[in-house]
Amino acid sequence: MYEAYREWCDRTGERRETQTKFGMAMRERGFEKKSKADGVHYIGIGLRSDRTLSDPDEASPTETNAF
Secondary structure (H helix, E strand, O other): OHHHHHHHHHHHOOOOOOHHHHHHHHHHOOOEEEEEOOEEEEEOOOOOOOOOOOOHHHHOOOOOOOO
């Protein structure tokens, strides 16, 4: 999830938080972190794959309450 957030920040010119701050923000919002062989997963949240973004601002973290 952090990788998608980082890519969004790079695309839109937003200042990105560190992975540590990202994780803290996720925990503050009640998402439980699970470490697995393929990386870190947060329980109860995911990335949408049901729409194509023509405007990168359409999927802002503020809109999805990520930060």
